[in-house]
Amino acid sequence: MIEGAELYGHLMDSRIAGQVATPREHNLRNYARFARRDPDLLLGLDPAGSWTEAEVLALLARRCGVSPDPARRQGQDTIDPELTIRALDAMAAVLRETAAARGRVLLGTGHPSRLLLFYRQLAAGLRAAGCALLTPARGQRFAMHAPEGARPARLDYVDDVGLVRVYEGNPPIGAPGSAAPDAVGSATPVHTHSPQPVRIALAALAESGHNRPDLLIGDHGWACGAGRLGVRSVGLADSNDPAVFVAEAEGEVAVTVPLDDGVRPDCYGLLSAYVLQQAGMSQ
Template identity: 45%
Template sequence: MHPLVNHLRESLLAGDVETTRASNHGNAAAFAEGREGYLFGLPPLKAWTHAEVLAVMAERVGIDPDPERSTGTDVIDPEKTARALERMRDRLTLAARRQERVIVATGHPAGIIEVHMAVAAALKAAGCELLQPAAGVPFERPGRYDGRELSLAVRYIGGVAVAAEKAIALWHTHSPDGMRAMLAELEATGAALPDLVVADHGFAGAAAAAGLDVVSFADSNDPALFVGEAEGRVSVTVPIDDNVQPHHYWPVSAFLLEGVLGAMV
């Protein structure tokens, strides 16, 4: 058994997670229907049926592949999470050794941002160039929450891009517009694009759509990045509950950074 499995189970990062079967089943259907909010800025290369999306999620996440079951509980296989984290760790180690140009971004400023901030700090300490383009640049389209329209803009917390409502609050977002603004600014100024993007949600999807090397995190009800990985457009997608209490991610960060810290010796 992988050494992280017990922690993943006990913290509900994987195993019997709180994400429901209804959410997994319904979001897979919405993705298959091509509904924009579920694509994360990464439309698939071909049409995927609902059953095919669930099959990909069963293979890469561990959920039930049965398209007829839409209620009850579901799972993230912690062994699949651990193996994906190993692949992400290898890519981060390579970035540190090469001292690559990197963007780190998250749509979850109250959960898995804990990992993103640790990764950003470690890669910077290893000599990587941590890019922070388009700071303060508004998203092309406003976000919405409980029927309220939000004016979102790119903001950096510990070197990690997030969605901010002016200078008031950070927001959960699936939008690809933030990453699109970031890449557009790099191109407009003639700056080189990043060698690696570490992200989730639409930040990861838009980067993958632009042909960049992306390693990402995604919950069991977010199929876009797993399908992107299946299509060869996302290098790694780690199946994990991406919005539990931030301190539960500390062992995940420590595991990911083993190789980065070794590259600094």
């Protein structure tokens, strides 16, 4: 049984919350870029509100726990562990409801090097509870748009968790929806803010005559991109990713969990175990 005090201590010790590694100046720079509607910071969101830099900072102070002082320009920023735990509880409630209905779930991450374990453990719990885990457009090639230009990429799934692999040379030869497993495995899973992967996955479901998922669990463009298209979404977000918090504030993402998304991958295992416990899905 994971108690709240144990989880709180783990968040602080691992620096998933508390005084996190994210520099204050990085946060403020991203809030300003979001206010300017920089596509790399929107993560697929089309904000309804004006969302000035000051409004973004005020929202992140309330929902994430960063310093609300606009004059504080340097140093390390903070994430409130109480807000993290509260959001994990809210995520667990959504998973409990989805599992009770044997819902159809799509999972995906733009941060595979750090957060894949978290999602894989949730996927295992949902699968055991009788949910259908979706893997649409597996192996589909596409040109992933990035600030440095388009990159040849492929949508892949690891234990039913979607991610993007990018090829530094030419992509593997074959039909868009097919490729040898070793070809897919030859490319590295990459960090991306792009909403393209989830848009491709949802389009593939629609084209094959299947309904949308009942729930999307993800981060970055997976969460914002799905929420923008009307799919119920829950996700994780760092203090330098304001779009997911804005999407929650505007009702396009159901739950956003504030945390540092750049610590050691094994540190997130206790968080996923806690969510499954609170959802009544511990194995």
